[in-house]
Amino acid sequence: MSTLPLRPGLEGEEPYGAPELDVPVRLNVNENPYAPSPAVVESIARAAAGAAGRLNRYPDRDFPALRRALADYLAVESGVRPDWEGVWAANGSNEVMLHVLQAFGGPGRACLSFTPTYSMYPEYARDTLTDYVTGPRRADFTLDAAAVAAAIERVRPAVVLLASPNNPTGTVLPLDDVRAVLEAARGHGPAGADGAADAVVVIDEAYGEFRRPGVPSALELLAESDAAGPRHPHLAVARTMSKAFGMAGLRLGYLAASRELVDALRVVRLPYHLSALTQAAALAALDHREELMGQVASLRSERDALVAWLRGRGCTAHESDANFVLFGPFEDRDAVFAALLEHGVLIRVVGPEGYLRVSIGTPDEMEAFRSALDGVLAGTRPRAPRAAAERP
Ligand code: PMP
Numbered sequence: 001m002s003t004l005p006l007r008p009g010l011e012g013e014e015p016y017g018a019p020e021l022d023v024p025v026r027l028n029v030n031e032n033p034y035a036p037s038p039a040v041v042e043s044i045a046r047a048a049a050g051a052a053g054r055l056n057r058y059p060d061r062d063f064p065a066l067r068r069a070l071a072d073y074l075a076v077e078s079g080v081r082p083d084w085e086g087v088w089a090a091n092g093s094n095e096v097m098l099h100v101l102q103a104f105g106g107p108g109r110a111c112l113s114f115t116p117t118y119s120m121y122p123e124y125a126r127d128t129l130t131d132y133v134t135g136p137r138r139a140d141f142t143l144d145a146a147a148v149a150a151a152i153e154r155v156r157p158a159v160v161l162l163a164s165p166n167n168p169t170g171t172v173l174p175l176d177d178v179r180a181v182l183e184a185a186r187g188h189g190p191a192g193a194d195g196a197a198d199a200v201v202v203i204d205e206a207y208g209e210f211r212r213p214g215v216p217s218a219l220e221l222l223a224e225s226d227a228a229g230p231r232h233p234h235l236a237v238a239r240t241m242s243k244a245f246g247m248a249g250l251r252l253g254y255l256a257a258s259r260e261l262v263d264a265l266r267v268v269r270l271p272y273h274l275s276a277l278t279q280a281a282a283l284a285a286l287d288h289r290e291e292l293m294g295q296v297a298s299l300r301s302e303r304d305a306l307v308a309w310l311r312g313r314g315c316t317a318h319e320s321d322a323n324f325v326l327f328g329p330f331e332d333r334d335a336v337f338a339a340l341l342e343h344g345v346l347i348r349v350v351g352p353e354g355y356l357r358v359s360i361g362t363p364d365e366m367e368a369f370r371s372a373l374d375g376v377l378a379g380t381r382p383r384a385p386r387a388a389a390e391r392p
Contacts, residue, residue, distance in 0.1 A: 009126060010126075013126075016119070016120060016123055018348055019346070021341070021346055023341065023344045023345070023346045024344040024345075024368070025344055025345040025346065025361065025365045025368045025369065026346050026361075027345065027346060027347050027358050027359040027360075027361050027365060027369060028346045028347050028348040028359060029248075029348070029359065030167070030207070030243060030322070030323055030324050030359045031242070031243075031246075031248045031359065032243060032244065032245070032246035032248070032295065032299070032323070033299075033359075033360075033361040033362045033365060034246055034295045034362070035246075036246060036247075036285075036288075036292065037291060039288070039291070040284075040285065040288045040291065040292065043284040043285075043287060043288060044281045044284045044285060046284070047280040047281055047283060047284035048277055048280055048281055048284075050280060051276040051277050051279070051280035052277070054276065055276060055277075057276075058271075058272045058276075059272050059274060059275055059276035059279055060276075060279065061271055061272055062266070063089065063274055063279050064084065065279075065283060066089060066274075066279050066282055066283055067084045067085070067087040067088070067089065067254075068084045068087075069282075069283055069286045070084075070087050070089060070254050070286070071083070071084045071087050071256070072286075073286055073289055074087075074219060074239070074256055076289070077208075077209065077217075078208075078217040078219040078220065079220075080217070080219040080220055080222060080223045082219070082222055082256040082257075083259060085259045085262065086222070086256055086257050086258055086259045086261070086262050087254060087255070087256050087262070088254060088255050088257070088262045088265050088266075089252060089253065089254035089255075089274060089282075090253060090254075090269065090273060090274065091251040091252070091253070091273065091274065091278070092240060092242060092251045092252070092253040093204065093206055093238045093239065093240040093242070093253025093254070093255070094120055094124075094253065095251075095253065095273070096238055096253045096254060096255050096265075097120075097121075097124055097161065097202060097204065097238055097255075098124050098127065098128070099265040099268055099269055100124075100159060100200060100202055100236060100255075100265065101124045101125060101127070101128040101130055101159060102128050102268040103264040103265050103267060103268045104158045104159050104200050104264070105124075105125065105128045105129075105130030105158050105159055106128060106129060106130060106158075107129045107130075108190075109130050109131065109157075109158040109190050110130065110131040110132075110133050110155050110156070110157040110158060110190075111124070111125045111130045111131070111132055111133070111157055111158065111159045111160075111161060112133050112134070112135070112151060112152065112155050112157035112159070112160045112161070112199075113132070113133075113134055113135075113160070113161045113162065114134060114135050114136065114137050114143055114148065114162065115134045115135075115136060115137065116137065116141070116166075116168060116169060116351050116352055117134075117137075117161075117162075117163055117166055117167065117169075118161075118163050118166075118167045118168075118204065119350065121161050124161075130158070130159070133151075133155050133157065135147060135148065135151045137166075137169075137171075140171075140318075141166065141169040141171040141318065142171055143162070143173060143177055145176075145177040145180040145181060146180075148160075148177075148180070148181050148184065149180060149181065149183075149184030152181070152184045152185055152188050152199060153184065153188050156188055156189060156190055156191065156196065156199070157189065157190075157199045158189055158190050158197075158199060158200065159199065159200045159201075159202060160181065160185060160199050160200070160201045160202065161202050161204060162178075162181065162201065162202065162203055162204065163203075163204040163205075163206070164178075164203050164204070164205060164208075164218065165205075165207040165208070165210065165211060165320065165321040165322040166322075167206070167207070167322065167324070168324065168326050168348070168350045168351040168355075168357045169318055169320075169326050169351065170207075170318055170319065170320025170321055170322045170324060170325065170326060171318070171319075171320075171321070172211055172215055172321045173203070173218075175216050175218065175220065175221065178201075178203060178218050178221060179221065181201055182201055182221070182232050182234065182235055185198050185199035185200075185201050185234055186198050186234070189234075198233075198234040199234065200234050200235075200236060200261065201232075201234055201235050201236070202236045202237075202238055202255070203218035203235070203236070203237050203238070204238045205217060205218065205219075205237055205238060205239050206238065206239065206240045206242070206243055206253075207243055207244070207321070207322035207323060207324075208239060208244075209243070209244030209245075209293065209296055210243070210244055210296060210299065210300055210303070210321060210322050210323045211321040212300070212321055215321060217237065218235070218237045219237050219256060221235055222235060222237065222256055222257070222258075230258050232258075233258040233260055233261065234258075234261070235257060235258075236255045236256070236257035236261055237255060237256050237257070238253065238254070238255040239253065239254055239255065239256070240252070240253040240254070241253070241254075241282065241285065243323060244293060244296050244299075244323070245285070245289070245292050245293065246292050246295070247282075247285055247292070250278065250281055250282060250285065251278065252278060252282045299323050299360045302360045302361075302363065302366055303320055303322075303323060303324075303325060303360045305366075306325050306358070306360065306366060306370075307319065307320065307325055309370060310325065310327045313373070313374070313377060315327045315328060316328060316329060323359060323360045324357050324358060324359045324360060325357070325358055325360070326351050326355050326356070326357050327355065327356060327357075327358065328352075328354045328355035328356055329352075329353075329354030329355055330354050330355075330356070331354070333349055333353075333354055333355065333356050334349060336356060336373075336376055337349050337356060339372075339376040340369070340372050340373065340376060343368075343372035343375065343376075344368070344372075345368055345369050345372045345373075347359070347369070
C-alpha cells in the first residue's frame with residue numbers, strides 16, 4: 001500500500017497514450033508515413049552537430065530565430081504573416097496548449113470544449129487544476145455556433161479549445177463560426193476586479209495543412225484589425241510540425257496569437273524549455289519545408305479515396321480535412337480493431353461508440369488496411385500485409 005501524497009484527482013489515472021506496438025502497418029497516431037529524405041537528414045545532422053559544440057551553454061530562452069522562421073512558414077502556408085513576437089513554440093503543440101492553460105486557467109476557472117474531440121484537452125485542464133466543461137457537437141460533428149455562444153455565456157470559461165480539423169472526426173470549423181465564437185468570448189471570460197475578461201479561444205489546427213483547397217485557416221482572423229489594434233487579441237491558432245511536416249519525433253509545436261497573449265505564455269514556460277538541439281533541428285527542417293510538405297497532396301487524395309471506398313463497403317465514413325478518417329459503426333469495434341491487428345494493421349479505438357479511426361499511410365499501407373478490413377467484414381482471412389522492410 002503506497003503512502004505517496006498523490007494529488008487528489010490523480011488516483012487511478014493512467015498515463016495517456018495509444019498502444020506502441022511493433023507491427024508492419026501503423027496507422028494509429030496520425031503520423032506522416034514518409035520518413036525524411038537523406039538530404040533533410042543530412043541538414044538536420046549538420047545543424048545538430050553545430051549546436052552540440054555549444055551544449056555547455058543554455059539555449060536561447062526566447063528563440064527569436066525559430067519564431068521568425070515559423071512566422072515565415074505560416075506566411076507561405078496560409079498567406080498571413082504573423083508578427084514573430086506573436087509566435088510561440090514548445091515541445092509539441094500539447095505543451096503549447098498546456099502553457100495556455102497554465103497562463104489563463106487554474107483553480108476556480110473553466111476550460112470549455114465540444115465533444116467528441118481530442119482526448120488530451122481534459123488532461124491539460126486536470127494538470128492545471130482547471131475545470132473541464134464540455135458541450136456536444138451536432139450529429140454530423142459540426143459545431144452549432146449559437147449553442148457554443150450560449151455555453152460561453154453560461155460557463156464564462158477562461159479558455160475555449162476548438163480543434164479544426166477536429167480529432168477524431170476530421171471536421172473543420174467555417175471561419176464565420178470561429179468569428180461568432182470570438183464575438184461570444186468577448187467579455188464572457190472569468191469575472192475579475194475590472195469586470196469580465198475575454199475568454200481565450202484556441203483554434204487547434206494540428207492538422208491544418210491537410211484541409212481541402214479553399215478551406216481557410218483561422219490564421220486569417222489574426223490579420224483582422226481596426227483602429228484599436230488587432231480585432232481578436234484573445235485568439236490563438238495552434239499548429240505543429242508533427243503531422244503534415246512529418247517531424248513527430250522532433251517535438252515542435254507552436255501557435256500564432258497577439259503579442260500580448262504570447263507574453264503571458266512566456267511567464268509560465270520553464271526557462272530553456274526548448275533545447276538547443278530542438279531549435280537547431282527545427283530551423284534546419286523548416287529550410288526544407290517544400291520537400292517535407294511534398295506528400296500532403298497525395299495523403300489528401302488517399303484520404304478522399306479511402307472515404308469513398310469505406311462508403312462503398314457500407315460503412316459510415318466522415319468527410320475529413322485531416323490525415324485520418326473516422327468510420328463505423330461496428331457492433332463490436334474492439335473485435336474489429338483486434339482482427340485488424342492480427343493482420344498486422346494497427347488503428348485506433350477512439351471517438352463515438354462503435355467507431356474507429358484510421359490514419360492515412362502510404363499507398364501500400366492503405367492497400368494492406370483495405371485488404372485486412374475487407375477480410376474482417378467478410379469474415380474471411382485477408383492476405384497478410386507486406387512487412388515494413390519489404391516496402392519501397
Ligand atoms: N492537437 C490535436 C488535435 C492532435 O490530434 C494532436 C496529436 N495527436 C496534438 C494537438 C498534439 O500534437 P503534438 O504535441 O505532437 O504537436
